[in-house]
Amino acid sequence: MAAEQFSPTFPPSLADTDRQAPAAPSSSFGQTGLLLSGGGARAAYQVGVLAAIAELRRARGLQHGPNPFPVLAGTSAGAINVAALACHADAFDSAVRRMLHVWSHMHTEQIYRADSLSVLRSGARWLTLLSLGWALARWSRMRPRSLLDNTPLKNLMNSGLMPFERIPQLIADGHLHALAVTASSYSSGQHITFFQTREALSPWIRDQRKAVQTRLTADHLLASSALPFIFPAMPLAIDGHLEHFGDGSMRQTAPLAPAIHLGASKLLVVGAGRRHEPLGSQPQADASYPTLAQVAGHALSSIFLDTLAVDIERAERINHTLSLISPAERIHSRLRPVEVLAITPSERIDDIATRHIDKLPMPVRTLLATLGVRAGTGNPMRDGALASYLLFEQGYTRELIALGRTDTLARREELCRFLGWPP
Numbered sequence: 001m002a003a004e005q006f007s008p009t010f011p012p013s014l015a016d017t018d019r020q021a022p023a024a025p026s027s028s029f030g031q032t033g034l035l036l037s038g039g040g041a042r043a044a045y046q047v048g049v050l051a052a053i054a055e056l057r058r059a060r061g062l063q064h065g066p067n068p069f070p071v072l073a074g075t076s077a078g079a080i081n082v083a084a085l086a087c088h089a090d091a092f093d094s095a096v097r098r099m100l101h102v103w104s105h106m107h108t109e110q111i112y113r114a115d116s117l118s119v120l121r122s123g124a125r126w127l128t129l130l131s132l133g134w135a136l137a138r139w140s141r142m143r144p145r146s147l148l149d150n151t152p153l154k155n156l157m158n159s160g161l162m163p164f165e166r167i168p169q170l171i172a173d174g175h176l177h178a179l180a181v182t183a184s185s186y187s188s189g190q191h192i193t194f195f196q197t198r199e200a201l202s203p204w205i206r207d208q209r210k211a212v213q214t215r216l217t218a219d220h221l222l223a224s225s226a227l228p229f230i231f232p233a234m235p236l237a238i239d240g241h242l243e244h245f246g247d248g249s250m251r252q253t254a255p256l257a258p259a260i261h262l263g264a265s266k267l268l269v270v271g272a273g274r275r276h277e278p279l280g281s282q283p284q285a286d287a288s289y290p291t292l293a294q295v296a297g298h299a300l301s302s303i304f305l306d307t308l309a310v311d312i313e314r315a316e317r318i319n320h321t322l323s324l325i326s327p328a329e330r331i332h333s334r335l336r337p338v339e340v341l342a343i344t345p346s347e348r349i350d351d352i353a354t355r356h357i358d359k360l361p362m363p364v365r366t367l368l369a370t371l372g373v374r375a376g377t378g379n380p381m382r383d384g385a386l387a388s389y390l391l392f393e394q395g396y397t398r399e400l401i402a403l404g405r406t407d408t409l410a411r412r413e414e415l416c417r418f419l420g421w422p423p
Helices: 040-059 077-086 092-104 116-132 134-139 151-161 164-172 218-224 257-261 292-323 349-354 362-371 380-390 394-409 412-419
Strands: 031-036 071-075 178-185 191-197 209-213 234-238 241-247 264-270 339-343
Touching: 031 077, 031 257, 040 077, 040 092, 040 264, 040 380, 040 394, 040 412, 071 077, 071 257, 077 092, 077 164, 077 178, 077 218, 092 394, 116 362, 151 218, 164 191, 178 218, 178 234, 178 257, 191 257, 209 257, 218 234, 218 241, 257 264, 264 412, 292 339, 292 362, 292 380, 339 394, 339 412, 349 380, 349 394, 362 380, 394 412
Parallel strands: 031 071, 031 264, 071 178, 191 209, 264 339
Antiparallel strands: 178 191, 178 241, 234 241
């Protein structure tokens, strides 16, 4: 059964009426963190979760209290959502209202060009070269860089929607402790977490991944959300030279790590896919040969969904192991327990997407049809997986918002205990 339809209502003005008084600058240890994963249009689910948290917060009279998530970390579309929270960390409810307004009135043309000419320029040329051979590209002065052109998203971010210039003062006032955005370098193969905080921290370096302290901008969000093949790579300056970056979910082996490195001892994780499929709930397997869309959707799901579930399980195992060690012995360990609460969809988002494919603009539907996506078939494995990442249409996003809100309110007691709120 689909989640109840949720049509958020807004006051005539979205003016910030819930600004919080400056808080004392927070220490680096023992923070509550929020991690939002990637997933393209699936990230609308995260906004429903945040809306329910704001609702529970108001019901307990805490709307004027401190920011519930001083450590914010995100990847891909989740990076965009946490940046929206960070830029208004002194007014959590107002930030969530803005996000609700944007996501519940979403149209494809706000994210990528969907007119026939633009789709022909990018997607059709890309598919033609794919079928005829990239050798033909040597005669092309403008080689296609992606399936779709996300210039509208770039314009939206640069329009003042996210005032990044506020972040340093919000950090100084104690409303925000740290913001982290992760991207993947096509140039070096490394997985980079760009972070902003008040203290000068020693960036952590691991195999094939490292952290870079910098002042975050919209370009970092565009890099983190550049879906592979679908959106173009973004150039960013790093270590004195330019590298081209794509979606941060690629090669992301430890999604929880940035928030933990930045001081989170409690971490709320909001994913874009189910962690566990109940027995008997899997869709019936399709015996026909997979389409390009089916392969692409499967690959994207592997990138966005699998590593998060694995890392959550890893954190749970570490917590269990540490619980078996005496406090005296634990002091000598580099590991420390991190309380993790994960909220993930109770329904398959691929199933929801199949009900909305026909809402995509005709040029986009035509382009996806060449990859094997067809509307009205009811086959989520073949048609819904890839479409679920590209369906920036309000019918779909509102249904995901409703599902996120419903799933969160169903766990209100567990969530309030996690956040230390009265039941």
